Structure formats: structure tokens, C-alpha cells
Amino acid sequence: MTPQCPATPDVPVAPDSTSRTVLTLVPRQQGPHGSRSAMTCAFRCGNACDAPVPNTSGAEAFQDVAACVVGRRTVLGTGLAAGAVGVMTLSPGAAAAHPERGRGAGRGRGRAASGAGTWTFDPVAPNRADQVTVPPGFTADLLIAWGDPVTRDAVRFDVRRQTARAARTQFGYNNDYVGLVPHPARRDRALLVVNHEYTDEPLMFPAGTHTPEEVLEVAIANHGMSVVEVQQGRRPGQWSVVSPRAARYNRRLHDRTTFEVTGPAAGDPRLRTTADPTGRRVLGTFNNCAGGTTPWGTVLSGEENFNQYFDGEVPAGRRESFARYGISGQGRGWSQVDERFDLAQEPNEPYRFGWVVEVDPLDPRSTPRKHSMLGRFKHEGANVTVARSGHVVAYMGDDERGDYLYRFVSRDRFDPRRSTRARRHNLTLLSAGTLSVARLTGDGTEDGRHDGTGEWIRLADWRRSYVPGMSLADVLIDTRLAADRVSPTRMDRPEDVEVNPVNGRVYVALTNNSQRGTALPADEANPVTRSMVRSSLDAPLTPASGNRNGYVLEMMPRRGDHTASDFTWDLMLVCGDPHAQETWFAGFPKQLVSPISCPDNVAFDAVGNLWVSTDGNALGSNDGLFRVPVDGPRRGQVHQFLTVPLGAETCGPFVTADQQAVLIAVQHPGEVDGASFEAPASTWPHTHAWPRPGVVVVRRA
Template sequence: MTPSPCAAGTATNDTAAPGAQLLGLPRRGPHGSRSAMTCAFRCGNACDMPIPNVSGNEEFHDVVGRAMARRQVLQGGVAAAAVGALALAHGTPAAAAPHRGPRPRPGGSGAGTWPFTPVAPNRADEVTVPDGFTAELLIAWGDPVTRHAPAFDVRRQSAAAARSQFGYNNDYVGLVPHPARKDRALLVVNHEYTDEPLMFPAGTHTPEQVLEVAIANHGMSVVEVQQGRSPGQWSVVNPRSTRYNRRLHDRTVFDVTGPAAGDPRLRTQADPSGRRVLGTFNNCAGGTTPWGTVLSGEENFNQYFDASGDLDPRYAASYARYGISGSGRGWSQVDARFDLTAEPHEPFRFGWVVEVDPTDPHSRPRKHTMLGRFKHEGANVTVARSGHVVAYMGDDERGDYLYRFTSRHTYDPRPSARARRHNMSLLSEGTLWVARLTGDGTADGVHDGTGEWIKLADERRSYVPGMSLADVLIDTRLAADAVSPTRMDRPEDVEVNPVNGRVYAALTNNSNRGSRFPADEPNPVTTSYVRSSLDAPLKPASGNRNGYVLEIEPGRGGHTGTSFTWNLMLVCGDPQAPETWFAGFPKQLVSPISCPDNVAFDRTGNLWISTDGNALGSNDGLFRVPVEGPRRGLVEQFLTVPLGAETCGPFISPDQQSVLVAVQHPGEIDGATFETPASTWPHTHAFPRPGVVVVRRT
């Protein structure tokens, strides 16, 4: 996930993050709630760059602004009374009292009904869970994945070793049913990016070796795991005794599918067909399909391309819209395909949704052009009432859009090889849409409205004047700009709740935008409140620093229809802050939450939210929120991750007895190095190691 977009900050020191000069990264100061290291290594300081969407299309905050301002005026007295009742701990609302959870739906059990005392905001270098729960490390950076993987030796890292070991900075987590055993599953994890100053001891590797190892640590891992004797326990199967384990890396061949496959813009010297791509990079979130494959989104791929000379003028508009500047991470020093001057088409081969079949280690993963090319957070699939497959997607950039894909053919639920082959073709033919939202224009005090899906293309033709079908799929951002959708506040994970059928989108934040409303109008959309530390007071900051959770109700036609209604279920932040909203639930009972990133659902339909970039002084965490009944909007913090880390995943296990969370970039705090780490989590070594934990009841 990309770091918090931040207002242009002032550097607090003159030194670059360790390793930044080696990698050609700019010197930056701290940005908002994220460290300069995170801004530099995860997305190449995207938050310092101009917003790439200059279309002038309406922004989401203008759509909801007046309604939120009305709510503030209408309910100001109620909010003030709630704030006065808050109990404070370290300057933040105290954790809510224990409760028995939402009333379970038929068949509900496990994570959805767990009673727990919410975890208080903290700055511990641990995965902190409620009393009665335990967090156990499942796998971490450097652990063996393939049967021939060498033992991890941080001082003797090599690209060859990395291609057989668990990669760096795990993000998406999924469990796919094992094809033969009920007590086992296949764990699928993305490896988004690398932070070289935390990975390499000084003097142990040449600059070229650092780059080679870093490239190889990107990609994905498939790891066979087995259940333990206690409910919720999982452990890794010995790699030497499984045939399913697999590392997808920079030398893995991916097939390109859909109408844009073979287009001249996808052809390179190494691949004149335009149908074979080596590797997948900056993979963020993802989803598991009904037919048992995993979808993974390629996000900040733009930062990996350098330029040894001039850029191809034919692609100036496209490069600019995707943030491709030719100032990358130096990868072209060890792999010439990342030199834009030599290979101007290579960037067009990234930014896709990738599909992997974990049950077939010999299968070739695919990049689906029909789902469009942009900075994919991920893609999550549901089956509509009509039987058609629908994938929801977010473009994780300030001011970019929500998308949807609907398949041309219907899903075949039969458990046969023929049905599975059919289902695995569903994402190659269909229709790509983008969302436009409209406020309701009423004075009911609720920020909500209606929306429509605008057609961009299907597998036969483009619906954008002046653009071909391939143009729409390769330059999806430019195509969307032309049809006037709504610019959003970093739409990240977008998923369908399997219980109530609504769609939930995490809009992480966007501090770099103004407002067309008068300055004297009370408009909380343009102001949010943040803390510099747990003990610091709340202070106003520009824009949307804490994020929203958007709830979408499909209209007539369900998930394949063209209309919907929406509301902001959560306006995140500290309950003391006037702009916050928790679906109407009393503020004094909720946990503070900032920067929602990924979402998941348990069997009872509760929403689980992981955060990235907490602007309230605490470590990031995982939260459970009922979406129905009298407890709708009761945000409760289930765990926090270690210092400098981001909460990724989450994934509720099929038996609902455990929650899997990826702890990404622990210790990524300015000034930290391998020798002077800010975190040593998971405390297996003297340096931090990103990893996946299993949380279960004891």
C-alpha cells in the first residue's frame, strides 16, 4: 500500500535515509504520519509529486462536503455531549468495555463472535493482542519456501537464494483450500517492496548485489501450511515434503491475456510477441476467486524505471499520468529492461491484475489486460445473482478512481476440471467500468448519495471516444479521465460483504487537496485532526488525514447493474475530533482508528479493517466493526503491530478460529539501519523481519 499522501514537508535533517544515495533516491524529510524511509522505498516519494490526475473531474470531498457540513451543524450538540463523556488514556479515548459481540447469524461462530477487550493505542514493539489471545509467527523474510532453499544468512544474501526464500515486505495474505487434504491449506502472500538499509549489513554486499537481491525479493510466495491440534493453530509444512511451494519472482514467466495482449506497446526486444512478461512487482493487496485462484494487484511499478537518456515522446502523456519519470531505483544497472530509454515499452507490461493458481505449481501465472492497467491495490471477485463474475478494484493514488469488471460469461460452480478451466477464462472477456458518485442534496445530516457505473470498454470495443480498445486497457487512467468519474481519496481495498451483499471500500486518506467551499463554511471535509504522539494533543491538519470507509449498496440489477447508493459508514479519526463519524454509534465507546487500508469479513458479516499510516500517534492495527444491528459502527481495536510496521491482510481462516495478519516493514523509521534498528520484531534476530502471524484464542 502506498504511504500516506502528505503535504509538502520540510526535512528535519540534511541526510538521506540510509541507502538512499546508493539507490538514487531523493533526500526527503518526514511526511505526515509516515517516515521518509517509507515514502522513499515504497512508492518513490509519490506524495512529493504533483497529483497525476489533472482532469478537473469532481473530487469526492466536494461530493460529500456539504452533507458533512450539515451534519456537523445539525448534530454538533450531540457530538459535544459525547466528547464530554470520553474517558482518556494517554490522551486518547479509553478502550471500550468488553461485550459479547454482534448477534450471530445462522451458522456464525469464531472470529465474528469473539468477546475481547479492545487493545489500547500503544507504541510497543510487539504484535499486541487482547487478553486471552496469542499471536504466533507463521513465516518471515528469509525462511525457506522451495525444497532447495538455503538457510537464511543475512550476511551472504544472493538473488538466487532470495528466489527460493520467503520474500521481503509481505502484504496480501490468502489461504486457498488444499486440493487433497482438509487439514492443510495453501498460503499465498505478496512481497511488495524492499527497504535495503534495513536488509543489508554494512560492507557485506556490493551496490550491484544489493540491487539484484532487492529485485529478487519482490513477487509472491505459495507455502503449504497445516492445522495444529488446538483450534486456530497453523504451521508451515516442511518445504522438502510438499510439491506445492513456489516463489514467483523477477524471472518467473507470466502470460498476458485479454484484448491488449500482443499490442505493440507490450512488445520489447526480449519479448517481440508482447505476450510474455518476466516477473510481477510492487504487488499490494489481492483476493481469492470462487474457483480457488489468487488475484494480486501490481501497484507502484512506476518507481522501478530509470532513463539513461531521453524518454520516448510518443508516451509522454501516458508516462506522466502514471508517474513514470525515469528517476527510478537504479534497477537498470543490473537489468537493462528497466532503462526507459532502451526499453520504452517495459512499463506497459506492469500495472495489471495477476492471477495465480496455487494448486498447480507448474501453471503459468497470468496478467489480465481486460481488468485495466493502473496502480491496482487489488481485485476482489463476487458472483452476481445472474451468475456473472464481478471484480471490484481501487486505483491507489490521490485523486484516482473506483473500478468494476463484469464478466461476459457466467460462473460454473460444478467441481470438475472442465468447469475450472472455464472459470479461469472469465476475467479475459467482459466489461470494464468506472464509478461516478453524486451527493443526495438533502439536509438529513447523513453523508450519502447515489452513483453510476460508466462503461469504458468490453472485449470487443471501446466506449471512450477517440480511444481504441487497447488504448483504454493500457492507458486506463487516461480513458477514465475522459468520461468524468469521481476522483477519490486513495481507494484501496474494495470488497463485497458475503453476508449483506454490500461493497466496502477503504479510502485511506488524502491530505493534498483543497476545497471549493467558502473558508467560513463549517466543512470538516477540509480539516482532520491528528496527533504527533500518544501524549500530544489533537491538532487540525489539512485535508482528509484519517480516511473513510465507503459503503455501497448495489441498485437495480445488483452487482451487474449500472446504479448504486452509497454512504460514508466511517469518517475515521479520534472520537474526540468533531469530523469523525462511526455510523451513528456513540463516540465514547469506539476505538480511535486512522487510515483504513485493507478489509475482510467474518462469517457473521463483521467488517475487519487493517490500517496503514496511523495519524493519531499509535502503531497501526486491526479493527472489528459490526455493519448491522444496534452495534453497527462500534469500532474496536483487535491488535496493534510493532513499531514502524503496517497492518496487512487481514485474512479470517476458513474455520473462523484464527486471523492471519502480515506485519509489513517493521522498524521502518527514519534513522534506522541494519546496525541500529528501530525494531527487532519478530525478535528472532537482532534486526527486523517482515512476517505473517496467526492470532487465535488461547
């Protein structure tokens, strides 16, 4: 059977041109949304799962590539699953995490070597608690939450008297990416950089306190990013927010912040609007998801589901382009308070979003940039590594069912010197380079191995396009259409893509695809066409079509060179319940791992362990954070480190440089169907009678 989302709640659609009603509510039809609430589907991504898959190119899908690999692993894992008793039935000693040091893991020294990578803990059991649940011996401290002051002129938060002006001075809604940049002057401080992805108005506003126009204005202003000074406490892993009046670097980026477009597409006619006839200056950044911190101290942020903010009829000449990005004109009604979101008034405005944004937290007066050379699509984020040659390499995922993995290699080399001149040079590295898309090929299981090969197909560099019939600007602005022409591999929502700093491999979170298998025959032994899910913690496992629990893909560049044109790959984790036949944990015994579903973001500690956060758990539990060794005899031993509150998603994560704390963002707590401000499903962080998204620091108690 295929689980369906409940028919609640009603969701906003764009008003017609003759109506002054800002939000018209219509019942949302049931759809194949897996375990996400209908509320999350509506407000986070505009019910993307209700629409047809935007990629109709016919390119080979990853399920076709991986089918034989996963099928072979399923057979090998059957005996383990049959004897599984569930991780939480083990004794604390047997269940405790003891990550092995893999290749290069000895680089951790002193405090770092005894930190997060070597913490011993009893795995957290799956649960539905309305709190951040951590193992015994650990504590979860709230660092900052929606409405807290950011700028020196911040207005005190009053949920019944919210204004757009006040929101632009406060910590925004639904924090996602979490990064810490070293403070330029003080060793005991750092700069916290956080995205604010989207808003959920029914949970934000008490009924009758705001007009529909005010609701929209406040919601728009709650998007963007925050830069906040934080300070270490007296105990290892303790952090607190510095008072905005004593912070030099605090900054709130919002809908009125000016961004500069860089790279070959800057100034293209498609980027020009009435307000910006140059095509080089854009107001705001919206629906920012994951991100990454660069070696030169800036933060990259990915603009993701921007398509849902535009209202009106799609212009005839833009239909193919807009359809490929899911821009239907059925937006959130923003055009009623800002005409640039009206397609009839500004048909080019959508081209100004879908980019990777670079923010310099060390210079509060700097103009953040949108890098056209990194392509335009639904960026989950961008993560940078420096290749042996000195070139900067950025890996990126396009978070949509059936879309692609991308790589950027800079034209120029990174300058490691700590000088103003070197930093000025490094700030230009993402403006010129080569953009490529990935094609993966499976090699079968006859050799007893479960892997394949891949190649990076060039789309464009700073001088020219490599896609026949498309100009350089065409490739960068309509990157999805360009990639379709070179037949890369369609993936299942490729989200976070990061390089492990210890072993040099690349890890990709492929969250899920509820429609996986609709074009392929069912195969019970293959998770690409059949997943085991639970409707609740006490419900039995039941089969469901599609890839409901997701994968973690491991990629190995040839000879460890991130600029090489080819690589090998391995399906390291096929996520799900260990009792389920289709799951695979890099060969580790299934009875010794925690259930994991819907990997979203990844991070690494000093010894190279993989930390995986989840979004949309299809196994009945709240989402969580997991630690997984990637080398040595315990490779694949998934252990759950924490769970987030009811209805929330685990975002981040970030392991601090001293390895004494792990930061996560708790996004959309209480986003449960039927919930409202007056009848919340969660009150986390329990400072008020309604939920507030926030950032949490987890450390040893």
C-alpha cells in the same frame, strides 16, 4: 498547520548515464506525507506525495460530493464528542465488543458462528510497543518471515551473504496480501499465498557486506509472491508451516517467473520488447499490494507503484501516458543490473506492469497471468463476487490521490460444478467482460439522510471501446487517461474494495489524502479540509489540512445486483479520534469506539463484521486491526483488536474459514526515519537483532 515529514533519510535516485554508481543518495525534501516516515515514502511508493497529483482531469472530487454529508454528520456528532472520555477509560464490560447479527448474519453455523465474529475482547489501547499487541486471552504466533525457506532447494538464509539466487527460493520481503486457499487433498492443510510488495535496503543489508550491484539484484529478487503449504495444529486456530521438503505446492514467483498477458491488449505493440516481441510474455510482477481469492481457487494480486522502478529519460511520445502514471525516469537504479528497466533501452517495459495478476496455487506448474481486461493502473487489489446472474464481478481501487473506483463484469458465467472442465472454464472468466468506472453524486442533507447515488460508466468491453477517440487497447493500457474523459469521481486513495458476503454491500477503504483541501476553502466542521491529528500518543489533537485519517465508504448495488449500472452509497466511517468533531462512526456513540486512522485493507467474518487494517496512523499510535459491526444497534462500533510493531503497517487481514484465527501480515517493521540495519528501530519478531517482515496468526490463547 500541515505536519511535515522529517528530512531523513536520504533516498536513492537513478544514476546518470555516465556514472557506474548504482545508488546516489540525496537528501529528500520535506513533503506532505502525513504520519508516514520519510523512509516508507521513499521505498514504498517513490515519494509519490512529493509529486503533483497525477490526475489533472478536473473531474469532480469526492470531497465535493461528500462535503454536505460529512458536514451534517459533524453537527450531529458534536454532542457525543464533547462527552467522550476515551474508549480505554471504560470498564471491561462496557468496552467489550458484542457485534450484533445483522441481515443475513445467521448464516454462520456451529464453530463458525462462535468464532471471530462473536469473540468478546477488551479493545487494545493505542500504543507504541515493538510487538503485536493483542487483547488478554489471545495470542499472536509468527507463521513465516522474510528469509524462511519456500522451495525444496531453498538456501539457508544468511543476512550477510544474501544472493538473488537464494532470495528466489526464500520468503520475500515486505509481505502484504494474505490469502488461504483450501488444500486439494488434505482438510488439515491450506495454501498460504502472500505478496512481497517492496524492499527497504537500509534495513536489509549490513553495511559493507554487499556491492551496490548485489544489493540491487537481491532487492529485485525479493519482490513477487510466495505460495506456502501450512497445516492446522491441535488447538483451534493454530497453524504452522509444512517443511518445504514435504510440501507439493510451494512456489516462489519472482523477477524471472514468466507471466502470460491475457485479454484484448495482449500482443499490442506497446507491450512488445526486445526480449518479448510477441507482447504476451512478461518476466516478473512487482510492487504487488493487496489481492483477493476467487471462487475457483486462484489468487488475484494487484501491481501498484510499479512506476518507481524505471530509470532514464521519458521518450517524447510517451510523456502524457507516463506522467499520468507517475513514471518520471527517477527510478531505483534497477537498470544498472537489468537493462529492461532502462527507458532508453526498453521504452515499452512500463506498459507490462500495472495489471491484476492471477496465480493458480493449486497448479505449481501453471503460468500466472496478467489480465488486460481489468485495466492498467495502480491496482491495490481485485476482489471477486458472483452476481445472482452467475456473472463474475471484480471491484478494484486505484491507489493514488484523486483516482478512481473500477468494476469489471465478466462476459461469461461462473460454473459452480467441481470438475476439471468447470475449473478450466472459470480460469477464463477474467479475460473478457466489461470495465467501468464509478461516478458518485451526493443528494444533500435536507432529507435527513447522509448518502448519495452512483453509477458505473462503461469504458470498454471485450469487443469495443466506449471512450471517444480511444481504441479498446488504448482504454486497457492507458486506463487512467480513458477514465479521465468520462468524468468519474476523484477519490482519496481508494485501496481495498470488497463485498460483504453476508449483507452484499461493498466496502471501500479510502486511506487518506494529505493534499485534500488545497483547491477548496477550509471548513473546520468538515474533515475533507481539516483533520485532527497527533504527533505522539501524549500530544494533544491539533488541526491539519487535508484528509489525514481517511474514510470507509459503503456502497449498495441496486436491488443487490452487482451487475446493475447504479448504486447508492453511504459514508459509513469518517475516521479519526472520537474526540475530534469531524469523526463519524455510522451514528454510534463516539465515547464507545476506538480511535482509528488511515483504513487500508478490509475483510469479513462469518457474521458479516467488517475488519479494517490501517496504514499510516496519524494519531500517534502504531497501526492496527479493528472490528466493526455493519448492521444492528452496534453498527459503527469500532473496536481495536490488535496493534503491530513500531514502524510497521497492518496488512491482510484474513479470517480463516473455520473462524478460529485471524491472519495478518506485519509489513516494514522498524521503518522509522534514521533506522538502519546496525541501528534498528525494531527487532520484531525478535528472532534476530534486526527486523523481519512476517505473517502472524492471532487466535484465542
